[in-house]
Amino acid sequence: MKQILWFRRDLRIQDNKILEKASNEVLPIFIFDKNILEKLDRDDKRVTFIYDAVLALKKSLQSLGLDLYIFFDTPKNVFMKLKKEGFDEVLCSSDFDSYAIKRDKEINEIIPLKRYLDSFLINPRKNLKRDGTPYKVFTPFYKSLSWLSSSDKIGEAQINQNQKLYKYENKTPTLEELGFKRADLPEFLKKTPQNRLNDFKEKVEEYEKNRDIFYKDGTSNLGVDLRFGTLSPRMIFNEIRKSNKKNSEIFIRQLFWREFYNYILFHFPKSENENWKNIEITWSEDEEDFQKWCEGKTGIPIIDAAMRHFNKTGMMHNRLRMIVSSFLCKNLLIDWKKGEQYFAKKLLDYDASSNIGSWQWAASTGADSVPYFRIFNPYLQSGKFDKEAIFIKSVIPELKDVDVKLIHVEGALKDKYISPIVQMRYSRDRAIRVFKEAKNAKV
């Protein structure tokens, strides 16, 4: 029996099901997928992160007496070539987004695929309601999984020692050969995944208190590891649970939001491109407003600071994601899909299901989304979560010497900053009217 171990979004050797299930002559591979890479900017930060993670994985596999063969091609071409070497099956982790489902179907016809649940805690095919339909609301979904969320430990995969490397000739491409420039990554991503997890163990006690305060480093910063599988969700669950059982509840609940959005996108694949709720909203087509939002030039300090920081680093704190998405969909009345695509292009922890689910949440069009009349006021948000304007001033040099009180009051900055592109009261009333009309049209 000859097996290909296809690493995708599980770039680790710890708790990796394919390394547990493999027991024969194996060829571990990673494919830099031309179908995906050709759509990205040449200085995409994620490619630098993945490139380094893949090389680290190669080293770890070598320490087990194995190796990692790295290809730069389409998956179809790679497997057509490998089929000639007489492989019987491909072991890989399950990947549930629409491109992955299509890709896996195609590969399965070349060499049979065996998939294992490794990037998520639950298989979205399972865990249906009693009537056989999927959950649509987070709280009952989460409650139905209390057997898992309240457990002390979730079983992890162990490495099967009976594997033998199938020797293969191929050369690892450089980042430049893939067509990319090395991008500057935020400092925390220069650490090892395990060190990031260890750092968070020190902070978990304060997570609940600090997680909304975006100028503090109060969250786990593990989104990128979860996205690319440099840490498994089971390992994160287990280590956080073990380190601080009492204070881990809120954090674990967040991990299940990730499960929920994966589950929703799996059961409602159309929600990738359509409002999950069957409502039609007359969105604004104002391209200038959208560009100003993208560039962080709206004249509203918190929005501009969040977007400028995002453009530079590829990172945005959850509370800021909530504020800028609400502002785009409600105050500017711009279609959530445009914001979703902009995030998809730059977000280091971009994950289709969480991004689509969260954008639809903000736009009040999604599963268990915010009611349409609950619209964040960005000035109140910045006054509450960045009272001293520490974050805002760190990003917007023009505001460095401005009295903080003026920063959180609409209209107070006058000639000290760009004029706001929209008034809060007017845009709030407009959004409520448009959403009401959209809803009524369906009644």
Ligand SMILES: Cc1cc2nc3c(=O)[nH]c(=O)nc-3n(C[C@H](O)[C@H](O)[C@H](O)COP(=O)(O)OP(=O)(O)OC[C@H]3O[C@@H](n4cnc5c(N)ncnc54)[C@H](O)[C@@H]3O)c2cc1C
């Ligand atoms: C408009 C918008 C877009 C978003 N896009 C993404 C995305 O593309 N990818 C992504 O992973 N998250 C996304 N989120 C959710 C959340 O903002 C990030 O998961 C979080 O900021 C990552 O930082 P952290 O790891 O420090 O989070 P922590 O607070 O430490 O949370 C730990 C983990 O739990 C999960 N999680 C936390 N909150 C959420 C949530 N609301 N929804 C889903 N999962 C959650 C993530 O995997 C996260 O890494 C989005 C939120 C909004 C409002």
